[in-house]
Amino acid sequence: MTNIDLVEVPYENGYLPTAVFKNDHAKETLIVHGGFDSYLEELMRLMISYDFVENLKSYQIILFEGPGQGQALRTGLPLDSEWEKPVGTILDYFNLENADLMGMSLGGFLSARAAAFEPRIKRVVLYDVMLNMSESLTMKVPYMRQYLGKNLDMRERKLIEEKMLLIQKKDKSIDFLVQKAKDILKVKSSSDLLEKLGKFNMDGNWDKIKQDVLLIGGTNDMYVPKDTLAKEMLLMENARSLTGKLFTENSGGERHCQVGDKELIMPFIIQFLQN
Numbered sequence: 001m002t003n004i005d006l007v008e009v010p011y012e013n014g015y016l017p018t019a020v021f022k023n024d025h026a027k028e029t030l031i032v033h034g035g036f037d038s039y040l041e042e043l044m045r046l047m048i049s050y051d052f053v054e055n056l057k058s059y060q061i062i063l064f065e066g067p068g069q070g071q072a073l074r075t076g077l078p079l080d081s082e083w084e085k086p087v088g089t090i091l092d093y094f095n096l097e098n099a100d101l102m103g104m105s106l107g108g109f110l111s112a113r114a115a116a117f118e119p120r121i122k123r124v125v126l127y128d129v130m131l132n133m134s135e136s137l138t139m140k141v142p143y144m145r146q147y148l149g150k151n152l153d154m155r156e157r158k159l160i161e162e163k164m165l166l167i168q169k170k171d172k173s174i175d176f177l178v179q180k181a182k183d184i185l186k187v188k189s190s191s192d193l194l195e196k197l198g199k200f201n202m203d204g205n206w207d208k209i210k211q212d213v214l215l216i217g218g219t220n221d222m223y224v225p226k227d228t229l230a231k232e233m234l235l236m237e238n239a240r241s242l243t244g245k246l247f248t249e250n251s252g253g254e255r256h257c258q259v260g261d262k263e264l265i266m267p268f269i270i271q272f273l274q275n
Contacts, residue, residue: 035106149198
């Protein structure tokens with residue numbers, strides 16, 4: 001029976017729901033978080049279903065919901081581009097001098113951001129890679145790239161609202177992305193959303209990542225362009241080491257976060273952490 005402690009870690013005006021897979025013999029720590037549409041329960045299921053706990057015998061594993069995720073969002077914490085802050089809070093709360101970090105989905109971007117600014121992170125798993133948060137929307141609606149991060153005037157705002165409403169009515173997947181993004185960022189309008197999304201990028205800070213990094217991608221990811229893995233590896237010029245794994249239709253696991261083929265990726269993650 002896995003020994004799990006559930007903890008509410010204080011954070012700003014709310015808390016970070018956290019689950020700790022306890023291990024009395026642990027010599028290392030792995031911190032895991034999700035991304036865009038993440039809940040603590042799914043992270044716990046992942047750790048148990050794919051033998052992370054069983055195979056990583058030298059680790060204690062700490063899972064958490066950050067700002068904009070699950071119950072943390074409901075306590076009043078919107079998604080924050082400075083992800084080193086919640087990761088740093090977890091490190092401080094558990095008195096950790098170093099730990100490894102894994103972010104899933106949008107968490108692949110957020111964990112890269114945290115690694116760039118949090119030196120206590122020693123190894124980082126980007127599962128999957130993502131250059132910025134806006135890419136998942138703009139790869140489907142390229143027209144909107146021109147408005148990201150801008151201070152929009154009234155004419156531009158009106159135009160954006162009209163166009164996005166039409167697009168959302170035609171495409172349910174885009175409608176989900178937009179509605180969920182508004183929820184986790186706590187904005188009302190599509191124009192405000194585009195302004196916020198423009199802040200979720202690394203702004204030339206990729207070279208601050210100095211850890212050992214595992215980058216994971218798929219060639220048929222509906223949220224991430226297939227050349228992202230190669231682009232990120234070139235940007236991380238100061239990383240201690242870079243290991244890339246790109247899944248194709250021939251290998252399986254070509255979809256976002258290897259949906260339907262997670263058995264393929266888990267051994268690579270485990271091997272990376274054990275090296």
